[in-house]
Amino acid sequence: MSTAQIIEDKLHAALAISELQIVNESHMHSGPAAESHFKLLLVSEEFVDKGLVKRHQMIYKILADELQNPIHALAMHLYTEEEWQKKNGVVMPSPACKGGSKS
Amino acid sequence: MSVIDTIKEQIESNTILLYMKGTPRFPQCGFSSKSSEALMACGEKFAFVNILENQEIRSELPKYANWPTFPQLWVNGELVGGCDIICEMAESGDLEALVKAAAADKSTESE
Numbered sequence: 001m002s003t004a005q006i007i008e009d010k011l012h013a014a015l016a017i018s019e020l021q022i023v024n025e026s027h028m029h030s031g032p033a034a035e036s037h038f039k040l041l042l043v044s045e046e047f048v049d050k051g052l053v054k055r056h057q058m059i060y061k062i063l064a065d066e067l068q069n070p071i072h073a074l075a076m077h078l079y080t081e082e083e084w085q086k087k088n089g090v091v092m093p094s095p096a097c098k099g100g101s102k103s
Numbered sequence: 104m105s106v107i108d109t110i111k112e113q114i115e116s117n118t119i120l121l122y123m124k125g126t127p128r129f130p131q132c133g134f135s136s137k138s139s140e141a142l143m144a145c146g147e148k149f150a151f152v153n154i155l156e157n158q159e160i161r162s163e164l165p166k167y168a169n170w171p172t173f174p175q176l177w178v179n180g181e182l183v184g185g186c187d188i189i190c191e192m193a194e195s196g197d198l199e200a201l202v203k204a205a206a207a208d209k210s211t212e213s214e
Contacts, residue, residue, distance in 0.1 A: 052188045060171055067171050076187050092190060100124050100131020
C-alpha cells in the first residue's frame with residue numbers, strides 16, 4: 001500500500017473529515033526516497049475552537065508511526081469548514097528544497 | 104547540563120527563538136528558509152539554533168515539544184508552530200503582531 005493511502009486510511013479512521021487532499025511532493029526534494037515529503041489539506045469540524053498547534057499535534061499523533069518512517073516532511077493545512085470557505089479553496093505552495101538534510 | 108535543561112534554558116532566555124536547519128543566511132531546508140524569511144520580514148531580532156549542528160537537540164526537542172519536525176518557532180516560551188503555521192500567520196499579519204508584541208514586552212522588562 002502506498003504511504004498516501006495509509007495516511008488517508010488512518011485519518012479517516014480517526015477524524016470526521018469533510019475534505020481531504022494528500023499530495024506526494026517527494027519529487028521536489030533531495031534524496032532517493034519516493035515517499036518522504038507530503039502535503040495535507042484537511043477540513044474537519046473537529047478543529048473548531050482548537051489552536052493551530054493543537055490541530056497539528058492531533059495529526060502528528062495519528063500519523064506517529066509514519067512520521068518515524070518513511071515520512072520526512074509533512075506540510076499541513078488544517079481548517080474548519082468556515083475557515084476553508086473563507087480561503088476559497090486555495091492552499092499555499094510548499095517551498096523548494098535546499099538539500100541540507102539527507103536523513 | 105542535560106539536553107532538556109539546555110533546551111528549557113534556550114526557550115526561557117530567548118523571547119523569539121527559531122530552531123531550524125541551517126542559519127537564516129544559509130538555510131538548508133526549504134521549510135526553514137521560508138520560516139526564517141517570514142520572521143526576518145517582521146523586523147525584530149530573533150535567536151536561532153541550527154539543529155543540524157546540534158544533533159542532541161535535534162533528537163530531544165521533538166519529544167519535549169510534542170512536535171516531530173523542524174523548524175519550530177518559540178515565542179515567550181511557547182511553541183508557535185512550524186513552517187505551515189508561521190507562513191499562515193505571516194500572511195494574515197498575526198506573526199508580525201506577535202513578534203512585535205514579544206519584542207516590546209522584552210524591552211519594557213529590561214528598562
